[in-house]
Amino acid sequence: LARKMSRQINKTLPTAAETLTAAINRWAQSIKPALATLCENVAVAFSNMAAGLREESEAVEND
Structure with missing residues (x-):
């Protein structure tokens, strides 16, 4: 039975x-x-985040 099952598995x-x-x-x-x-x-989310950070940085520099 084990040999038969082994052959079937191999197939x-x-x-x-x-x-x-x-x-x-x-x-x-x-x-x-x-x-x-x-x-x-x-x-897109990272690009928007970068743009927001850039705007904030420029606003601080201009004040």
């Missing part, structure tokens, strides 16, 4: 690994647009 393991790899690749591809949007929004 199905490569297919299972390929299926899992394909699923992970599809997931990674589907999340890329969301990650890009997140990065863009973070960049």
Whole structure:
């Protein structure tokens, strides 16, 4: 029985690994647009923060 189960695992393991790899690749591809949007929004937030800090710094210098 152990030998039979071992043969069955050896037959199905490569297919299972390929299926899992394909699923992970599809997931990674589907999340890329969301990650890009997140990065863009973070960049805008930092840009706005930098502009605010720059304005405050200039206001202090001008007083």
